[in-house]
């Protein structure tokens with residue numbers, strides 16, 4: 001009676017309590033997350049499908065993470081959202097759940113939660129914005145912010161132009177429409193088998209976004225009955241498929257961290273080096289910004305992810321079964337590509353095999369670092385230069401406009417203190433804007449190294465996720481201005497030309513920075529966050545607890 005009576009207060013009739021599956025709709029809608037602000041409409045479409053299939057839908061709000069607004073970085077809160085969604089799923093009497101996400105961190109946070117609870121789950125991402133338009137050209141969210149800000153800093157774009165561009169860049173609801181982190185993670189959810197085919201790419205404003213949501217509502221009722229759980233969908237095979245797809249779509253480097261974190265929740269053995277090994281065989285096929293020319297609407301109309309996966313079928317585990325309940329081979333058998341400029345064939349790729357995200361090793365990054373080759377300058381992938389070191393991104397921002405800054409085009413810019421513990425939260429600052437005096441000379445790229453992340457919409461020859469980070473005493477903490485650094489991406493190495501004896505002397509003189517956080521979530525995060533090479537999850541959140549409530553007093 002206690003369960004029924006209070007739900008009756010919402011006006012439900014007696015039939016909904018006839019034993020039909022209760023389907024939670026976990027909604028990360030928020031006006032503070034513009035990319036997810038339309039998700040209430042998407043939830044209504046999911047509900048239609050659930051009712052249609054004989055389930056009982058109950059929508060509930062979750063924490064939401066707005067990438068563009070949150071300080072110091074939305075990534076600081078990914079694990080908090082994952083923890084909150086996990087506990088909501090476990091605490092409430094749900095038989096299955098549909099996850100509604102969109103903006104960058106909301107998708108991995110929800111997948112991490114679903115992995116730990118292991119209730120039957122389908123994800124519906126909110127879809128990308130319509131393509132950006134500005135003065136007759138296509139402009140991509142994020143990617144053109146960095147370009148326009150660089151142009152503005154160099155004096156080639158006025159403030160009025162910037163203001164005019166910003167509305168043209170955000171023409172509809174939805175998440176960033178470049179192949180940034182949100183689009184990448186939507187594709188990862190589909191490649192893992194956690195969302196329905198084509199669901200990653202329908203634009204948020206397209207009626208087919210609601211259709212796919214309704215279909216997810218219908219399908220989740222079947223999943224509740226067949227008990228197809230995330231642990232049976234997100235297998236090692238599924239992660240290998242996702243890594244191959246990420247390389248082919250020119251996906252975000254953030255996918256590396258998020259996939260490692262999701263795998264960690266499931267106990268799937270996935271390591272940083274898997275990304276390099278698996279991606280070496282994969283050409284970049286999808287011609288989208290920031291690696292290429294087009295945007296998500298174009299990708300959708302060209303056939304979306306099923307067309308890419310069909311093209312890649314020789315490299316994928318096509319016997320994998322996702323939330324459709326069908327083998328991938330069957331799902332993609334009839335997928336067509338309608339635009340070969342946007343989705344290139346394996347025989348004529350946008351970039352050759354092995355040009356996706358590379359994993360580097362060396363005495364500067366003993367636990368690894370990554371670089372997105374497809375967004376880098378080819379002539380800088382092998383580079384030797386002298387370091388110019390900054391202890392924080394704020395220090396760099398103060399110095400960058402200085403016309404007397406001692407920096408040359410060949411300099412390697414090093415920014416540290418921006419890792420998971422150091423900032424904290426590992427902000428997306430790795431593709432920082434070049435020093436003003438070089439921009440004014442027309443320099444468009446330089447080697448940059450940091451323990452930070454980079455927005456999936458960013459570009460440049462930037463080495464990211466250096467591990468261990470400087471704040472825990474990684475070798476990055478010991479680099480000094482003037483040291484020589486060798487970057488050799490084809491050889492997958494990043495080395496500091498400083499002898500072991502000298503490094504040992506510097507280490508003795510080094511002391512860890514004091515954390516300014518004495519309480520609250522930030523303290524919990526700093527004390528427990530793992531390094532980027534392990535997925536930057538909190539150490540005590542690894543693994544699964546399942547859906548059972550430890551003590552059920554009803």
Ligand code: FES
Pocket residue numbers: 035066067068102103104141142175176180182
């Ligand atoms: Fe939300 Fe880019 S800011 S997806």
